[in-house]
Amino acid sequence: MKQFFAFVKKEFFHIWRDKRTLFILLGMPITQIIIFGFALTNEVKNSKMAILDFSKDAASSQLVQKMSVSKYFDATTVLTNYQEVLPVFKKGKIKMILVIPQHFANDLQHGNQAHIQLICDGSDPNVANTLSTYASAIIKDFQTAIVKEQKLPYRIETDIRMMYNPELKGAYSFVPGVMALILMLTSAMMTSIAIVKEKEMGTMEIILVSPLRPFSVVIAKAIPYMILSMVNVATILLLSVYVLDVPIRGSLLLLLSEGLLFTITSLALGLLISSITDSQQVAMLISLMGLFLPTTVLSGYMFPIENMPLPLQVMSNLVPAKWFYSIVKTIMIKGLGLSYVWKETLILIGMTVFLFGLSIKKFKTRLS
Amino acid sequence: MVKSNSNNMSAVIVNNISKKYKVEKSQVTALNTVSFEVLKGELFGIVGPDGSGKTSLFRVLTTLLLADSGNASIEGYDIVKDYKIIRKKLGYMPGRFSLYHDLTVEENLSFFATIFNTSIAENYDLIKDIYQQIEPFKHRRAGKLSGGMKQKLALCCALIHKPSVLILDEPTTGVDAVSRKEFWEMLQRLKAQGITILVSTPYMDEASMCDRVALMQNGQILAIDKPDQINLQFSKPLWAVKAASMYSLLKTFKKWQAVESCYSFGEYYHVVMKSDLNGNDAIKSYLLQQQFLDIEVHQITANIEDSFMALMNKSHD
Numbered sequence: 001m002k003q004f005f006a007f008v009k010k011e012f013f014h015i016w017r018d019k020r021t022l023f024i025l026l027g028m029p030i031t032q033i034i035i036f037g038f039a040l041t042n043e044v045k046n047s048k049m050a051i052l053d054f055s056k057d058a059a060s061s062q063l064v065q066k067m068s069v070s071k072y073f074d075a076t077t078v079l080t081n082y083q084e085v086l087p088v089f090k091k092g093k094i095k096m097i098l099v100i101p102q103h104f105a106n107d108l109q110h111g112n113q114a115h116i117q118l119i120c121d122g123s124d125p126n127v128a129n130t131l132s133t134y135a136s137a138i139i140k141d142f143q144t145a146i147v148k149e150q151k152l153p154y155r156i157e158t159d160i161r162m163m164y165n166p167e168l169k170g171a172y173s174f175v176p177g178v179m180a181l182i183l184m185l186t187s188a189m190m191t192s193i194a195i196v197k198e199k200e201m202g203t204m205e206i207i208l209v210s211p212l213r214p215f216s217v218v219i220a221k222a223i224p225y226m227i228l229s230m231v232n233v234a235t236i237l238l239l240s241v242y243v244l245d246v247p248i249r250g251s252l253l254l255l256l257s258e259g260l261l262f263t264i265t266s267l268a269l270g271l272l273i274s275s276i277t278d279s280q281q282v283a284m285l286i287s288l289m290g291l292f293l294p295t296t297v298l299s300g301y302m303f304p305i306e307n308m309p310l311p312l313q314v315m316s317n318l319v320p321a322k323w324f325y326s327i328v329k330t331i332m333i334k335g336l337g338l339s340y341v342w343k344e345t346l347i348l349i350g351m352t353v354f355l356f357g358l359s360i361k362k363f364k365t366r367l368s
Numbered sequence: 369m370v371k372s373n374s375n376n377m378s379a380v381i382v383n384n385i386s387k388k389y390k391v392e393k394s395q396v397t398a399l400n401t402v403s404f405e406v407l408k409g410e411l412f413g414i415v416g417p418d419g420s421g422k423t424s425l426f427r428v429l430t431t432l433l434l435a436d437s438g439n440a441s442i443e444g445y446d447i448v449k450d451y452k453i454i455r456k457k458l459g460y461m462p463g464r465f466s467l468y469h470d471l472t473v474e475e476n477l478s479f480f481a482t483i484f485n486t487s488i489a490e491n492y493d494l495i496k497d498i499y500q501q502i503e504p505f506k507h508r509r510a511g512k513l514s515g516g517m518k519q520k521l522a523l524c525c526a527l528i529h530k531p532s533v534l535i536l537d538e539p540t541t542g543v544d545a546v547s548r549k550e551f552w553e554m555l556q557r558l559k560a561q562g563i564t565i566l567v568s569t570p571y572m573d574e575a576s577m578c579d580r581v582a583l584m585q586n587g588q589i590l591a592i593d594k595p596d597q598i599n600l601q602f603s604k605p606l607w608a609v610k611a612a613s614m615y616s617l618l619k620t621f622k623k624w625q626a627v628e629s630c631y632s633f634g635e636y637y638h639v640v641m642k643s644d645l646n647g648n649d650a651i652k653s654y655l656l657q658q659q660f661l662d663i664e665v666h667q668i669t670a671n672i673e674d675s676f677m678a679l680m681n682k683s684h685d
Contacts (some may be wrong), residue, residue, distance in 0.1 A: 006482035010471065017470045203468035206525070209430050210483045211452070211462045365451075367432040 003212055007220035015224055029182050029232045033239045036174045044130045049096045050077035050088055051086045059105035062072040063142050072134045089121055096120045096131045164333050171244040176328035177301030179236050180321040183229050184295045187266035189287035191225050195274035196283045222267040233259040249335025261348055268355035275362040295321040323347050379533050379564035380406035385438035398424040400587040406566055411559045413578030416570040421587040422568035423463055426537045430460045458532055459531030463538050465522040471513030473502055473521055476510050483573055484529030495524045498554055516547030535568040538585055552577045572673040583676050590679040595672055602670035608636040611660040620658055629681055638674055
């Protein structure tokens with residue numbers, strides 16, 4: 001046991017003294033969460049829009065008011081005629097222009113029909129689409145408010161409710177995804193590199209000749225990275241609760257235990273990689289191509305698995321991150337308990353046992 | 369765990385060990401039926417050029433590689449069957465000084481002490497002489513040490529668990545001349561404490577420091593004997609020859625039918641003649657005939673390198 005702790009201590013020295021790698025390891029979750037949370041988002045907030053109001057009556061100013069109050073639009077620019085429309089788009093800052101024709105209030109009250117034009121910058125179709133949808137929703141809201149005063153004979157009201165994520169926040173789906181990604185990277189890649197490094201430096205020769213059992217060596221190598229990964233899990237959870245307002249609806253203890261389980265799965269993968277490679281570069285390449293790519297693409301957090309061709313759907317079942325992603329989503333966002341994730345948990349446990357067994361068996365007690 | 373009682377005097381017994389590697393489809397024989405014995409408390413040297421199979425042999429003995437055929441035992445334990453016991457009894461210093469560069473001198477030593485189930489304090493007297501030289505730098509990272517200091521630290525790490533057999537793979541390669549000399553003095557002191565030492569080196573001059581040496585070439589052992597005995601095997605007279613124009617002298621010797629071998633050695637050529645009849649005078653007169661100036665010829669006694677060259681030539685024929 002004393003030998004084992006000496007080994008773990010030595011591993012901590014390695015990690016602690018390589019300040020640059022440590023910084024990357026601990027900084028990665030923070031930067032990832034911040035990048036995904038604030039930069040890489042397809043939500044539209046505070047888009048600049050311009051108003052071209054020919055009518056300038058009570059109804060039109062009420063509508064403009066409603067637009068600029070919403071957090072999606074920032075209606076600061078006011079245009080006076082159509083000639084200004086093209087130059088404004090050419091500058092590129094304004095994404096949408098709301099055109100209200102003359103006699104808007106009058107048409108609305110007496111003609112029962114009024115027109116409004118939305119001109120969008122279609123060079124980014126996604127943004128244009130989202131903006132026009134948001135604007136239409138606000139206009140519809142405005143209309144309902146007016147219509148309420150009069151009684152219409154037939155009307156269907158669609159009442160849409162987004163369960164678990166009423167505001168359709170992107171953070172709800174990427175926080176579990178980033179967690180899976182970072183655990184995979186720190187645990188699998190770093191452990192495999194750490195072990196292969198001993199082979200490269202030649203120290204593995206002495207460790208093999210020592211009375212230490214292979215099992216102890218492998219576990220001692222993995223423990224520091226396990227602790228580091230749990231620190232990362234804590235960082236991600238703290239950031240998502242306090243910075244991104246993503247709640248933890250389920251049991252925190254269950255969430256952490258599942259995090260620990262997935263960390264161990266990743267560590268086992270890292271150990272397996274290290275036992276089949278002899279150089280740090282190869283270990284890194286395999287980790288990146290073999291783990292990073294499937295984790296982002298096939299775990300379901302970037303692209304829905306249901307839309308993939310059947311062979312890819314089948315393959316995605318082999319990716320541990322897919323199961324972890326689904327577990328975290330269920331616990332964190334839906335707030336459900338173990339009875340809803342026991343199947344995924346069992347699959348992860350099975351994968352872990354298999355990978356660990358394989359890597360211990362593959363760990364060579366000799367050089368070749 | 370069956371202790372063989374064939375020879376209680378031998379610490380290491382190697383019997384017909386062979387090992388082949390596959391290198392890009394062709395097979396390379398690293399070890400070809402190697403056999404030898406090392407007595408208890410002996411300082412045994414394995415001398416041979418790069419690629420002669422020294423490292424492979426040591427890796428087989430340290431249980432890191434499996435031989436294709438043959439068997440060997442260390443302290444009576446079989447290297448394949450009892451590898452776990454052997455790993456406790458062995459001190460091994462691989463060719464590259466395998467230390468953790470980001471750990472300090474002291475941390476390296478205490479780490480290796482701990483994983484071998486001991487502590488620095490427990491065996492301090494064994495490494496004291498060596499460790500005292502690097503102790504002033506004990507808080508320095510191992511990666512920042514000079515070659516000689518790394519070597520001393522690696523030796524301390526290999527010794528810390530008080531092994532009964534110490535295997536050192538080219539410990540003096542890449543180390544300055546002063547450190548090399550000190551290192552061999554340290555080995556002598558360790559030997560005096562009763563540790564069996566098996567050491568390999570590419571330097572012929574170091575062979576004379578061993579009790580016995582094995583000359584190795586192309587995976588085969590050419591000769592095993594005491595260093596001065598090996599020199600006695602050198603039967604023919606050896607001549608050191610020098611002239612004004614050394615390059616054409618070499619060409620002349622290569623062409624001359626009466627010469628058996630000729631190779632450069634410092635500022636002289638060492639020449640062996642086919643027949644003992646061709647002595648000092650014969651060589652001199654032949655060279656005069658070929659119009660060489662400042663000719664100098666005198667007989668010398670063979671050193672270990674001459675013996676090695678002679679044995680190598682013999683095995684080529």
